[in-house]
Amino acid sequence: MDFEKSCGAVIYRMIDGNLEFLTISHRNDGHWGFPKGHMEENECEEETAVREVSEETGLLVTIINGFRESVDYLIKQETRKEVVYFLAQVQSQIVHIQVEEVADYKWSSFQQTKQLLSYKSSKEVLEKACQFIVETVKKSNEKK
Numbered sequence: 001m002d003f004e005k006s007c008g009a010v011i012y013r014m015i016d017g018n019l020e021f022l023t024i025s026h027r028n029d030g031h032w033g034f035p036k037g038h039m040e041e042n043e044c045e046e047e048t049a050v051r052e053v054s055e056e057t058g059l060l061v062t063i064i065n066g067f068r069e070s071v072d073y074l075i076k077q078e079t080r081k082e083v084v085y086f087l088a089q090v091q092s093q094i095v096h097i098q099v100e101e102v103a104d105y106k107w108s109s110f111q112q113t114k115q116l117l118s119y120k121s122s123k124e125v126l127e128k129a130c131q132f133i134v135e136t137v138k139k140s141n142e143k144k
Helices: 045-057 110-116 120-143
Strands: 002-015 018-026 036-038 061-075 079-090 102-108
Touching: 002 045, 002 061, 002 120, 018 045, 018 110, 018 120, 036 045, 045 061, 045 079, 045 102, 061 120, 079 120, 102 110, 110 120
Parallel strands: 002 079
Antiparallel strands: 002 018, 002 036, 018 102, 061 079
């Protein structure tokens, strides 16, 4: 069995105290998910995620320490694929989609993002990311 590995990120921002997540619609099949792509030689997982986010959305992001989720599935029954997702916060706000691979993008609330995502595994990653954000913010506020 063949093996492929991709890395990507659940990207979030805070706008007027509201948490928003970025999703993209993939041009090849129209499904909604998070930016991701194949690892290149000599890249670590985080480097791949940051590069792919930049290539697909034009966004500069910072990976948040402590969050890493892996999803495994089969492609055409002969290839096992692993996708590793990190949590990332935007440094820039302007999205420039890579039109060869991305058809559209949306910033939306947790509930809207969860409804928009095409796959159950993506919804589960989103839930874990949101929980991580809430717990991190709570811990940060308790230290103040």
